[in-house]
């Protein structure tokens with residue numbers, strides 16, 4: 001048995017004694033040791049050595065701020081313990097040089113990082129600190145898990161023709177980015193038209209804005225990449241400043257495009273052990289669109305310098321990840337430097353906090369404090385706060401990883417180009433919405449990766465990767481588009497409104513059934529995923545329609561339907577009757593309407609192409625008729641609707657059995 005397990009058992013023992021004492025003692029007093037144990041935020045599992053995080057009372061925080069010697073607060077019992085455990089330094093976790101008033105109000109100044117000798121016994125030191133009255137919480141600095149990312153480099157000289165439909169931009173690899181727009185012709189077995197984020201239609205409305213900043217908390221982003229560089233955030237004071245100086249006084253030296261919180265310095269991406277994960281994620285959010293090179297990014301602009309901007313908040317470097325205090329500082333940095341979207345394709349390994357209880361109170365854990373600070377910070381005039389998006393995790397579990405599963409963050413599960421859940425995705429509890437994460441597929445050595453997500457890799461390279469890590473930046477990019485579109489239209493969104501828009505603007509997964517064969521052998525029982533992939537597959541166009549306030553009408557692909565819009569107006573009252581409205585040839589062509597005619601009060605149509613379009617439909621509001629010489633007829637009115645055409649039932653090509661019998665709606 002290792003020491004960690006022994007310690008946990010010891011904790012359990014003390015806790016049991018404490019509970020027993022509570023029960024017996026009518027005064028409700030517990031032993032000092034039991035009280036101390038309740039101050040622990042987490043267990044020492046996977047903790048970074050040589051560090052403990054403490055949350056002290058307000059008076060002690062002030063004492064420490066003014067201390068001549070960092071490890072001497074002037075509070076005698078605390079100083080005695082600091083000496084006893086060999087504390088080498090004590091420093092605030094958060095950067096009190098910037099936005100101090102707000103941070104003080106939140107209590108962020110009360111979090112301190114205690115540096116100890118590398119070989120110090122963390123458990124013993126933590127217990128000693130917890131026994132001090134002025135120490136209210138003790139947290140081990142849980143290390144972020146290094147992503148097990150596998151990139152398949154793309155040879156740019158290979159010419160792919162993976163789709164038959166037209167492309168909106170000239171990026172040569174956009175035809176492989178089925179995850180943005182999947183017309184079913186992508187070179188992947190069982191590719192399903194519409195298994196995408198419906199991005200091309202959204203791009204007709206917005207492609208981003210440079211004043212929307214997305215922070216990528218990940219490996220370092222290769223800011224020199226030919227297809228990313230123009231969309232990198234630039235700290236002008238540092239870019240034009242002196243090397244080795246903190247030119248803008250934000251507490252970080254030479255942070256031109258972000259900061260490396262692992263090595264405390266410049267951003268890196270070429271150390272041994274780096275996988276390119278951060279650069280891949282960044283490219284999905286905002287690789288430069290329509291520049292004739294590489295790939296496209298969800299919010300990468302239109303080729304006119306108008307994409308959203310990326311800040312690199314590096315928490316993984318050379319196969320080593322930061323502990324939670326450095327990660328909390330990275331999140332704080334994003335908030336302090338203008339980001340309004342926080343992109344997180346990372347998590348803690350098992351053993352860290354594993355349920356919402358640890359997050360309920362903002363002061364419970366240092367990372368919760370950092371997330372709350374980000375969410376409370378308004379960095380864009382059209383969003384009241386900051387939005388946090390997380391990858392759900394790749395363990396294939398029926399629960400999202402942590403911190404993704406916290407109910408204040410949006411956790412993203414992953415689908416494949418077949419429109420079905422991926423074999424690795426976490427699903428069910430804590431998972432809020434799905435996006436394409438891609439999937440390797442056993443189909444011969446040369447094409448097995450075609451089902452993955454295509455994006456950038458450091459040093460002007462491009463690669464395919466799979467994972468909820470790849471699904472997440474689609475949602476972050478779409479959140480950035482939503483903020484951009486709100487800004488274009490003079491709309492100010494609150495954070496709850498934006499969260500509601502994201503989780504509700506989906507194509508609903510209905511009832512899956514049957515088995516899906518997975519890469520490397522085995523199969524998935526699809527029924528386990530019924531209604532458990534969050535609310536459904538995110539749809540960028542629907543997100544923008546929700547920002548705009550336009551009602552979306554889902555239409556199953558290839559099926560003749562008879563539409564009555566009265567169901568979409570008010571409570572679906574009987575006093576609304578549709579009138580014959582004009583549907584343009586452009587819309588008919590776009591959605592492949594093979595028949596389209598008004599019959600009585602209804603519209604009959606069959607749409608043969610997946611996509612979306614705006615249609616203004618007229619109706620009579622109240623009364624039975626309009627015009628006809630009647631003075632008392634109903635009033636003619638009209639409303640804009642968005643038709644969203646998505647696939648219906650998907651059939652297993654081998655057996656002919658429906659994989660999603662209810663279709664996607």
Ligand SMILES: [Ca+2]
Nearest residue numbers: 246248250252
């Ligand atoms: Ca600086």
Ligand SMILES: [Ca+2]
Nearest residue numbers: 241242245254
């Ligand atoms: Ca500098």
Ligand SMILES: [Ca+2]
Nearest residue numbers: 171288293295
């Ligand atoms: Ca490009």
